[in-house]
Amino acid sequence: MLNRITYRILVAALGAISILGLPNEARAEELQLSGPLAGAPAVRNMRLYRKGRLELSPNISFSILDEYRHQMVMGLRANYGIFDWLSAGVWGGLTTSMLGADIDTHLTSEIQGKAVEPRECHSNPPAQGTEYYIDCELTAVNLSSDFPKQVANINWIIAPQLTAVPFRGKLGLFNSIFVDSELYFFAGPAFVGIKQRAECAVGDCVTAPSTDAAGRFQMAESMAVAPTFGIGMSFFLNKWMAVGAEYRALPFSWNTGGFDIAGRGAGSKYPDGAISSSDSEFKFNNFVSLSFNMYLPTDYQVTE
């Protein structure tokens, strides 16, 4: 039998052991830090495909979601890898229109075939009261004798840009081919050479010098400055070659159809009989590019 004092001492001692025995700090994290992966980077021996190297990429870009004319851009991209995750460079190219090969959309053909040719507004103007008289009067500012010739196009593009590469990884194809890959973002200003219908004042748009003798509208070349940005992926075939695909936005305002669509009334939402900057509409101008990338020098650095 324990006396009262002994009992109290025993209780106090066990209580103290219990309290002292409790862990006084969280150790799980410490264990992890002292494990075999302590301090290890997410990726070891990572190949630095960009750092200190020059990237040269011939590429071809296709415009998408076009209204009247498709654009193919034969381009070249040059980047220098300041870090592996950041490159500075320039992308630019010439379009098929600049090279003399317009690629019109189905809508352009439809307008020429159904709204221009049957009416003969310029070659054989209909008399008042005949079938197409009203149509020709109301479209005199908008439709020339050769609609595809009044459709706007991009001639060239040059865009200094920064490329950030936050994502690096690997891709497995068919469980048998494995390639290093990267996902990157780019942005910068773009200088765009465009050809679109020349401006003309009210009353002048259907007469010389706004039209030629055949009734074709005059065109004018200009340069638009626009932001450009996008996202892309590269797949490395070896130490110095890769293939890539990217999406690029090139938003700016232009008059793609050469139409008079605005300039009069509340909010200038109604046609005013003139071709001016108010007829230009904001377009996102989307491009998809395919590229073949070469990196110089041909060897890369590797992280620890």
Place this chain on the structure above:
Amino acid sequence: MKYTAIGLLAALAFWVIPTTALAQDEEETAGEASEGAPEAEATADADEEATEGEGTEGEEEEEGLGDICKIDPEACPTLDMKKEAAKPLDETIFAVQQRFIIKKRRFEIQPFWGLTLNDQFVGHPGPGLALNYYITEVLAIGVNGQFYQPFNNESSFNAQVRRAARIVVPLTEYQWAAALNFTYVPAAGKFSGFGNFIFHYDAYVVGGIGAISTRPIPVVDPDSRNFDWQPNVAFNAGIGLKIFFNRWFAAVLEMRDYIFIDKLENTSIDEANPTNKDSWYGDSTLTNNVQAQLGVSVFIPFSFEYRLPKAGADTSGGSSK
């Protein structure tokens, strides 16, 4: 009753004391290692002796096979542990050695929102749902459907062209679409983000056959014409990208082309009998409804077990693949 408190405190003391041994400071370990080294070596020797004395090499193999057999009995007899052990240590470690997620025999529920990419005159956005079942890791069969009816919207571009060129552009609106699809996943990969975290993705192709219900929007003679919805056979093909947040949840971006023959409104009017339905329809045209589909993917069941354990990781600091 008098000793109940003592008993409880004693139990508590025994319960908490072992937890202090679970985590030891590295420095302490290093310091203690030198002091306790002989003891540790002695323990290791004792263990080795016990192993040698108690069991044979064959029994060790059976133990190793037993582990695998517990996981997958079918794989049990196919592994020759001697050969496995004899493999060179610098054997190639594949980039995607053990898939981040196992899809085989799992269902995938994929709600999405579709956006028209190639119709400048009428937009056909709408919610949709896809359900897939993965027959293998890379092949799935499934169905998908989309509801367009309340979301069709005419663009301002349509009005501009009509007014500027005085031409009528036949328009079509969609009601619903449904299809039976096959999905093939040829590509899978992973990305390291900012050198800090890793996420997985895969890319797939999809194709199928189904139906889409459409009707012309009357623009030539809206006073007389009121079209009924009609289903059309539709083929579809697309590509998609799936980014996994965990082993059952992913974000999905897909581009799908729904291809069907669409009946357009007749651009001329039967003046004698404009209410004659037979005169309402004009040309039929092959239509490509190209959509971007943004959605999420939920795999069910949420969890799974790997058939085989992951092969040994390369801890030698060898070259990165």
